[in-house]
Amino acid sequence: MKRNINRELSSLKVGIVLLATILIGCEKDFLEVNPTDRVSEVAIVQDSTLFEAYVINRYLGVRLIDKEGDGSVPGFGRGFEYAMMGTLTDEAVYNNDDNTWLIQQGQLSPENTGILGSFWGRSYRSIREVNYALQQIGEVEMSDSGKARLTAELKFIRAFRYHDLIRNYGEVVLMGDRVSELGDDFTDPELFEKSSIQESIEYVIGELNEAAEGLPLQNSGTWEEGRATQGAALALKSRLLLYAASPLYNNDNSDPQKWQRAADAAQDVMELGIYSLYQNGYAELFLTEGSNSEIIFARYYNINERHTALEIANGPNGYGGWGGQAPLQNLVDDYQMADGSDFDWDNPEEANSPYENRDPRFYASILYNGAEYRGREVETFTPGGLDSQDGPDNWNTSRTGYYLRKFINEDLPIQNPWEVAGTQNWIYFRYAEILLNYAEAQNEASGPDDSVYEAVNQIRSRNSVDMPPLPSGLSQQEMREAIRQERRIELAFEEHRFYDVRRWKIAMETENEPAYGINVRKSEDGSLTYQRRIALEGRSFQEQHYWLPIPREEIQSSDGQLEQNPGY
Structure with missing residues (x-):
């Protein structure tokens, strides 16, 4: 039977191991009662199987804010949540808000971080858990090769968490191998002192170099899918060095040596010779069960470990869906024509038939008026369109006139999907x-x-x-x-x-553009006209938004020693 990380976690009862995370570092209850719903840290260290399960569990996180990890706990980033990261950009808006509009409208603050409020807390919690495992691994009865593999995985996981911190907050606190305990002196300024972006990146790159040396080139079978490989470590290194060379990280100054270092890092992945572009369909790339030639690192889901049911969360209202991620006209306009030319509303032929002869990735990613979908054409036109405000469940009508198609599996139901949907893989690196x-x-x-x-x-x-x-x-x-x-x-x-x-450093342009949608009007003779409209009022971006604010509660818990990001 095929297994992957999530099946492994289920079979090893790692829900219990996850609870052990809460126990680690906590003081003993004075009654000395041994709880029956969790595993002690002594047991984890003394049992190599439990310890390995604990390490594997570090690929996952914890729910810290509403609607995270519906069906399964969060991994890295947001992945398949109700509102995805694209709804905070010029890709889409989230139909039902869910704390996304405040970010689109430039109202982000330390007291109100919307759906982005958990990066700091979840990342540092995970780093502490990794540090605990690295501190204890020498005591585990396990082969040297087994310890080397787990140590490399832990360094990769810690590096991924730091990468999430750096790309969201800029300067961050480097914890080293420290495992803080409840009785520690939290007035120690080193515990809250930020390192520069460059120092932080170099630390993470060092961790990834060590991880790559200890990780396997490929996992040994489907039962290990979702665990880090050498390619995953090198891919993360490639991404982080690309960021490190970019204008935001260099005060707008270009450094050819940094760019060359980033190019070399990407080439290291290419030269592994085990990855290639998936050739059986762009849409199918995101729907294949298990791994394929393009996936370098992914979160693998299955019927026992499911994510948000994408089909109902994002489906058109006329099919019983909730609208979810509503793609913006800003993105639609950027899909080229099939001949490689730019789409042009001033071209009468293109303006009269805006969805014809476009880049094939458009048809695989976005549902538009007239798209063939589940046995009929999508109808966002008014009056009378089934997937417009004139259709059923019109409270779920797309704010933009478009619906998400990318990631959606048409073999899975929109209505009543609860026991069967939510099984697509979330790809971290491809x-x-x-x-x-x-x-x-x-x-x-x-x-x-x-x-x-x-x-x-x-x-x-x-x-x-x-x-x-x-x-x-x-x-x-x-x-x-x-x-x-x-x-x-x-x-x-x-x-x-x-x-x-x-x-x-182009967000002052792209994120200050209005959030556009489309009105499709159908005349009595059946002809269609298209008019751009505002889908979400007040879209705004300011200079301080290049980095996220550290949540106010984190500043307060440091007794004011943790320095807030500029502008907040």
């Missing part, structure tokens, strides 16, 4: 990102050489996409814009846009 990382870094370091073209054109020419290659003779600036365009389209809704527009 090979297309690595190619785009390489292309961007190499272009910045040396200009648009042949290897840059090759990396981007591989993605554009994959089966089911078949977009024309980039035009030859592009300048470095033109190639820069082409790569940014390609990332926007290829990686849409995959938690990249939020960080890309910030690290490029």
Whole structure:
């Protein structure tokens, strides 16, 4: 029988092990009563099976805010939550708010962090749990090779948590191997002293180098799916070094050596020779059960460990769905025509038929008026469209006139999905990102050489996409814009846009654009007209929003020793 991390966790009763996390570091009850609903830290260290389960559980986190981890606890980032990261960008808005609009409207504050409020707490909790395991692993009866594997995994997990902290908050506190206890002196200023972004990145890169040396090239079978590999560590290194070379991390100054280091890191993944672009359909890439050639690191779900039921959460109201992530016209307009030209509302032919002859990834990612879906055409037109405000359940009508198709499995039901849906994999790293990382870094370091073209054109020419290659003779600036365009389209809704527009320092432009939707009007003769409209009022971004505020409760719990990010 096929197993993966989540099945392993279930079979090992690691819900109990997860509760042990609460116990670790807590003082004993004076009654000395041994609880029956948790495993003691002594038992974890003395039993190698329990200890390995504890380590595997560190790939998961804890619920800290409302609607996190519906069906299963959170992993890294947000993944398949009700509101995804794309709803905080110019990709989409979340139909029912769920604490996303305040971020879109520039109202982010230490007291009100919306759906982004758990990164700090969950990351540092996980780092402490990892540090505990690293502190104890020497006492576990296990082979040296087993200890080396688990140590490398722990370093990878800790590095991923720091990467989440750095890309959200900038300067962070480096804990080293420290395991804080309740009786510790929390007036120690070193416990709350931030390191510079550069120091933090170098620390994490060092951890990833060590992790890569101890991790297997590939997992040994489907039962190990979801555990870190050498490729996962190198992919995280590639992403972090790309960020480190970007304008936000360098006060807008370009450093070719940093870009070259990022290009080399991406090339290290490419040269492993075990990853390639998935060729059996762009839409299917996100629906395949288990791993495929493009997935480097992912969270694998199954019927016993499910995430948010995407089909009902994001489906059109006329099908019984809730609208969920509503793609913006801002994103729709950026999908090129099939011939590689930009879409143009001033072109009468394109304006009259805006959904014809577009980049095939558009059809795999977004539901629009007239799209074939589950046995009929989507009807967002008014008057009378089944998926418009004139349709049933109109309180769930898309605010933008579009619905999410990417990640959606049409073989899973929209209505009553509770025991069968929520099984798609959430991909943290895939090979297309690595190619785009390489292309961007190499272009910045040396200009648009042949290897840059090759990396981007591989993605554009994959089966089911078949977009024309980039035009030859592009300048470095033109190639820069082409790569940014390609990332926007290829990686849409995959938690990249939020960080890309910030690290490029273009968020003051992209995030201050109005949040556009579309009105599709149907005349009596059946003809359609299209008019852009505002989908969410008051969209706003300010300079301090390039970094998140540290939640106020974290500042207070440090007795004011933890320095807040500028502008908050």
